[in-house]
Amino acid sequence: MAEKMPAIMKTKPAYGAELVEVDVPKPGPGEVLIKVLATSICGTDLHIYEWNDWAKSRIKPPQIMGHEVAGEVIEVGPGVDTVEVGDHISAETHIVCGKCYACRHNRYHVCQNTKIFGVDMDGVFAEYAIVPAQNAWKNPKDMKPEYATLQEPLGNAVDTVLAGPIAGRSTLITGAGPLGLLGIAVAKASGAYPVIVSEPSEFRRELAKKVGADYVVNPFEEDPVKFVMDVTDGAGVEVFLEFSGAPKALEQGLKATTPGGRVSLLGLYPRDVTLDMNNLVIFKALEVHGITGRHLWETWYTVSSLIQSGKLNLDPVITHRYKGFDRFEEAFELMRAGKTGKVVFFPHKR
Ligand SMILES: NC(=O)c1ccc[n+]([C@@H]2O[C@H](COP(=O)([O-])OP(=O)(O)OC[C@H]3O[C@@H](n4cnc5c(N)ncnc54)[C@H](O)[C@@H]3O)[C@@H](O)[C@H]2O)c1
Ligand SMILES: C[C@@H](O)[C@H](N)C(=O)O
Ligand SMILES: [Zn+2]
Numbered sequence: 001m002a003e004k005m006p007a008i009m010k011t012k013p014a015y016g017a018e019l020v021e022v023d024v025p026k027p028g029p030g031e032v033l034i035k036v037l038a039t040s041i042c043g044t045d046l047h048i049y050e051w052n053d054w055a056k057s058r059i060k061p062p063q064i065m066g067h068e069v070a071g072e073v074i075e076v077g078p079g080v081d082t083v084e085v086g087d088h089i090s091a092e093t094h095i096v097c098g099k100c101y102a103c104r105h106n107r108y109h110v111c112q113n114t115k116i117f118g119v120d121m122d123g124v125f126a127e128y129a130i131v132p133a134q135n136a137w138k139n140p141k142d143m144k145p146e147y148a149t150l151q152e153p154l155g156n157a158v159d160t161v162l163a164g165p166i167a168g169r170s171t172l173i174t175g176a177g178p179l180g181l182l183g184i185a186v187a188k189a190s191g192a193y194p195v196i197v198s199e200p201s202e203f204r205r206e207l208a209k210k211v212g213a214d215y216v217v218n219p220f221e222e223d224p225v226k227f228v229m230d231v232t233d234g235a236g237v238e239v240f241l242e243f244s245g246a247p248k249a250l251e252q253g254l255k256a257t258t259p260g261g262r263v264s265l266l267g268l269y270p271r272d273v274t275l276d277m278n279n280l281v282i283f284k285a286l287e288v289h290g291i292t293g294r295h296l297w298e299t300w301y302t303v304s305s306l307i308q309s310g311k312l313n314l315d316p317v318i319t320h321r322y323k324g325f326d327r328f329e330e331a332f333e334l335m336r337a338g339k340t341g342k343v344v345f346f347p348h349k350r
């Protein structure tokens with residue numbers, strides 16, 4: 001095995017990242033070394049690349065970026081007995097303490113001491129990477145690496161879509177970015193009908209249709225609330241899934257939800273949001289869920305089974321595939337411009 005490897009590294013506290021040559025790391029106690037078979041870009045990587053206020057407050061360069069991954073274990077560190085050389089794995093990104101009040105109530109996804117893999121430590125945009133064994137999730141060896149790397153964000157989508165009943169329910173999805181597209185795939189595989197998607201980007205509305213959306217609407221040109229009312233004969237949707245992080249979309253979705261319906265919120269808002277809570281939530285008796293991360297490990301079982309069922313339409317979601325990291329800047333810029341679904345790198349060129 002090579003001693004050096006290319007890696008996308010946040011080298012400086014400034015916009016961008018660099019492709020550098022670094023030593024292949026050695027796994028320490030409780031760690032495994034993987035050969036990275038596929039890795040995908042998350043919106044969080046984009047924030048680190050852009051060096052926004054959140055990244056400034058959290059990231060300590062130099063650091064290898066990336067956290068969505070599919071890999072093969074090639075070495076295990078001392079004390080690791082849950083994963084073996086040859087296993088194919090992905091990684092849960094939330095490294096939880098197991099000791100706090102939330103963890104002791106099996107609410108690991110809201111652990112109060114969570115560290116994030118690839119955010120608070122080196123990540124996976126490299127040919128080889130270290131993964132904490134406690135966060136390794138075993139994949140069937142015949143699962144395509146480009147699907148396996150999507151399991152972590154699929155977990156966000158699964159927790160959003162499946163936070164309540166979905167089969168046969170009319171559903172509004174706001175935002176068809178990478179997460180919303182995965183949400184459409186999960187909703188369709190789970191029997192939602194009709195699935196209505198509100199998304200301003202024409203490129204992403206087209207992707208939404210390819211993934212399986214039954215109706216798409218441009219909220220900047222048409223009133224999505226009226227659109228939903230027309231499609232649902234004035235009833236409104238049973239389920240509203242918010243994947244945009246746009247305050248306006250939240251308000252429109254609440255208006256478009258039928259009284260007594262279910263609302264699951266994944267999008268993160270850039271500022272405090274003002275809403276008519278009385279009329280949009282309370283008097284409508286809506287069931288509202290905040291969604292964060294993924295349930296450990298229930299969500300991973302669901303995601304893996306959904307992929308293995310063959311019912312998830314993931315191919316249209318993956319719009320860009322790169323061999324090696326040479327064109328990583330192009331990949332980040334395309335994603336920043338909203339001209340992608342999920343972007344997947346295959347670090348080993350052969
Ligand atoms: N809660 C969590 O654990 C968690 C985890 C991952 C991501 N997120 C959040 O989920 C959201 C989606 O992630 P992403 O990577 O797909 O983001 P993204 O920014 O790529 O996608 C958002 C989409 O919403 C669309 N949009 C903008 N304004 C809109 C409006 N008024 N109505 C409808 N759509 C609108 C955009 O065109 C874009 O396609 C983000 O806010 C992200 O921060 C939350
Ligand atoms: C860290 C963040 O990017 C990750 N996708 C999460 O689910 O929390
Ligand atoms: Zn992420």
Ligand SMILES: [Zn+2]
Pocket residue numbers: 096097098099100101102103111112113114
């Ligand atoms: Zn904890």
